[in-house]
């Protein structure tokens with residue numbers, strides 16, 4: 238009897254699904270509101286700074302993850318902080334780096350870890366910071382391109398009087414008249430900041446918070462959501478594709494067997510892009526206020542070995558209590574979209590395990606891959622024209638065209654067939670024939686480093702950029718003007 242029991246128990250144990258790894262992606266914690274400076278919005282120091290409540294939210298996430306995964310023995314982490322087990326990264330924003338550190342502090346509560354958080358420069362961070370790094374986003378002016386699409390709808394929803402009242406209250410009348418979507422995004426964000434710090438919010442604003450959130454949800458969907466019926470969207474692929482692909486690679490990577498948690502801190506914008514690549518968000522969700530990520534909102538992707546020996550992925554998403562206090566998290570299982578080997582789409586929540594085979598998830602994610610071979614460098618003639626980027630001339634330093642040519646040396650350049658952007662001549666488009674015209678730097682590098690002119694030009698750009706940075710420091714570039722609510 239006892240032996241039978243032990244055998245059954247042993248079978249039960251070996252047969253049970255086991256959790257192997259997780260990937261955790263979260264928004265930074267609560268921060269102070271944007272500032273209004275000369276009637277415009279500013280999200281730089283001294284505005285938009287992570288608050289103590291914001292740190293506490295991320296610490297609460299760390300405590301939750303330790304309880305949920307380690308204390309429960311689903312995944313074991315040594316008691317001392319050890320980067321062989323957790324890899325943390327953030328975007329190049331102080332509030333995000335500190336949020337990631339706070340999460341690690343919470344995970345190792347009482348053991349005073351010295352957190353290590355990696356980050357890449359914004360302009361090269363293709364996975365977490367697409368609006369600063371994707372050349373196609375810059376050349377298309379995606380933010381400005383979408384900002385006015387819903388003007389009439391926003392005006393009808395909020396009312397001209399409502400917009401005027403908000404404008405007066407915050408001293409941003411002209412913004413609320415000219416850019417109603419920005420105006421409402423600002424208010425929505427301001428309310429969430431005050432709620433997170435326990436500060437009062439006048440009832441005429443609080444009563445409309447949900448409506449404001451609908452406006453923001455629609456706008457976020459426009460700038461970050463993957464839209465299968467948009468030619469542009471399918472050419473560049475979903476903005477979350479690079480991140481999700483990197484997670485799936487990590488899940489399948491046998492070369493770092495100790496690594497159990499890949500941890501990334503980022504922005505609300507990042508979350509929408511990633512939800513979209515996973516099919517948690519789809520076009521119908523534009524306007525659904527659930528898709529305006531809260532402070533410290535988190536997506537956890539779990540990789541399981543099923544009792545059938547196959548690999549599954551389960552998603553969970555949630556956010557902490559926003560008001561000051563203990564910031565308790567509540568999570569739900571995410572309705573991931575997946576495609577089986579026969580090509581049939583299904584949803585994770587419609588399966589018994591509430592998960593998908595990893596291959597099936599990957600098959601869905603693959604449907605959001607860029608169709609254009611230029612990918613993040615994709616640009617239509619219109620986009621190039623609108624940014625004066627269709628001629629041969631050298632673009633102004635700091636312009637969108639400059640950024641585009643700098644980061645897309647393989648993209649078509651100017652009017653001349655087969656021309657390349659010459660880094661030694663301010664990214665002027667030059668024919669790719671080597672002539673006496675060819676700048677010395679490029680010519681030297683071509684001669685020394687590479688038999689291929691294109692690769693030589695890229696090398697030339699690399700050195701030219703280094704030298705420029707060395708001589709002048711890296712100059713601020715004209716950026717996407719209003720990075721609201723990230």
Ligand SMILES: *[C@@H]1O[C@H](CO)[C@@H](O)[C@H](O)[C@H]1NC(C)=O
Pocket residue numbers: 303307308313314315316317344345
């Ligand atoms: C994980 O759990 C084990 C066993 O309970 C414990 O010894 C260890 O300290 C925990 N690790 C962390 C990071 O808390």
Ligand SMILES: *[C@@H]1O[C@H](CO)[C@@H](O)[C@H](O)[C@H]1NC(C)=O
Pocket residue numbers: 317318319320321495
């Ligand atoms: C981290 O864990 C690995 C594997 O157990 C171990 O070899 C290494 O010494 C640990 N590092 C630290 C700093 O404790």
Ligand SMILES: *[C@@H]1O[C@H](CO)[C@@H](O)[C@H](O)[C@H]1NC(C)=O
Pocket residue numbers: 427428431436437438439442
């Ligand atoms: C937010 O709180 C501050 C500080 O209490 C207050 O001055 C401000 O009016 C509040 N703003 C909004 C939009 O609720």
Ligand SMILES: *[C@@H]1O[C@H](CO)[C@@H](O)[C@H](O)[C@H]1NC(C)=O
Pocket residue numbers: 572584586587
């Ligand atoms: C998951 O998504 C499918 C398709 O959109 C939907 O029919 C189903 O109700 C969703 N499940 C849950 C529990 O939300």
Ligand SMILES: *[C@@H]1O[C@H](CO)[C@@H](O)[C@H](O)[C@H]1NC(C)=O
Pocket residue numbers: 596597599600603
């Ligand atoms: C997804 O795409 C990648 C590369 O494009 C490919 O290697 C992989 O096999 C695809 N995955 C599935 C499940 O089709």
